[in-house]
Amino acid sequence: MRSSAEVTQHHTMLLFDESMAKHTTWRVGGPARYYFQPADVADLSDFLKSLPDTEQILWLGLGSNLLVRDGGFGGTVIALRGCLNEIEIIPGNRLRVGAGAASALVARQAARAGLCGAAFLAGIPGTMGGALAMNAGAFGSETWQRVINVQTIDRRGVVQRRTPLEYKVAYREVQAPGEEWFVACELQLEPGDVEAEREEVQRLLKRRNATQPVGQPSAGSTFRNPPGDYAARLIEAAGLKGFRLGGAQVSEKHANFIINTGSASASDIEALILHVQQTVEQHSGTALQTEVHIVGEPA
Known part of the structure; x- marks a missing residue:
């Protein structure tokens, strides 16, 4: 087994045999053969082009909602923690959010800007990319209710913009048109009362802390709620x-x-x-x- 080597340029990071216990919220999991953190979308595109067609790829945000088995992952992990994490307010009461941005931070930034509708994201323990991939929800709202477009990348490193109409979205499930991954999205929000929205975010965070084992290593909800039940x-x-x-x-x-x-x-x-x-x-x-x-x- 090779020891963990590090290659850095423009904050690009490529590690070998990297323990996934360090990168998942359950704090378990064997090594990933390759662990790559891109500097930006162009860097990610170049890297994807360099991978063989057969390479298994695992996209990683904050490492919640994921169990990596003890024998590890024999492909490439692409980690967006700490990169592709821009949150930008754009005209029309919209937010442009990178896939690596923490959902809870998106909720806070939107509230700070006096935009309403994203408070529920405070209850999701992962990144925006993960929230998009599984239509994550909390407190009765779901991610795709707010999405107006997404930016994706495929295995060949090609970046595209898509609209929600191109996806089949259901409870905790999103079917994409092909093998593509999310790199960013735009969310439609509404202008509102900054203080009220901030209080709502705080209230939801308090509720999460009161009802969930927040201080202990878990992966978020383990099972989907069956129809009409919990x-x-x-x-x-x-x-x-x-x-x-x-x-x-x-x-x-x-x-x-x-x-x-x-x-x-x-x-x-x-x-x-x-x-x-x-x-x-x-x-x-x-x-x-x-x-x-x-x-x-x-x-």
Whole structure:
């Protein structure tokens, strides 16, 4: 195994055999063969052109909503944390947001500018790119309700603008026209009361902190809510709140969160996910779908 080498130019970073435990909110996961952080979209485009067609690519924001198995990821991770993170107010009460911008920061910047409609993003623990890819939502609102266009990039490094009409958007699901990834978007907001919107963001953050295990390593919501019900309710009804497997535990605070108590491996977490699915199905007949993406090889 090669030791971690670093190549930097214009803040471009390419690491080899980089531990994914450092980059995911669960703090577990084996090494990625390559870990690349672009300086900007042009740099990203050049890098994508250089990859073989067969290369597996994993896009990474803040590392929430993701479980990388203990054997690691045998392809290339493209990390947008700390890059492609511009947030710009543009005419027409719109925000132009880079895919690497933290969703919670977008909520705060919009409120500061006196623009309403983005407060819910304060409840999403990832980046705008991740929010676009899965139509993330919180507190009754969803990302794509605000999107007016997106900028994407494909494997050949070609950048395009697309409109929401070109996507099939559903609850926690977005089907793209081809193999493309989001690099930016424009959100339509409304002018409003700066103070009221700021208070709303604070209120939603407080609510998140009160109801979710914010200080502990988790990946956000583990399962999608089934139609007309809540995953947390079903998990609790099956008697699983606080249930542990190895170092992984169903949160005592919110049953749809699985936390790493400090010693969990990715396989502990995956085994607990499976146990919750099987138990809930036996108890209520509902098959819970994961909201979390599971990638990589077992140890």
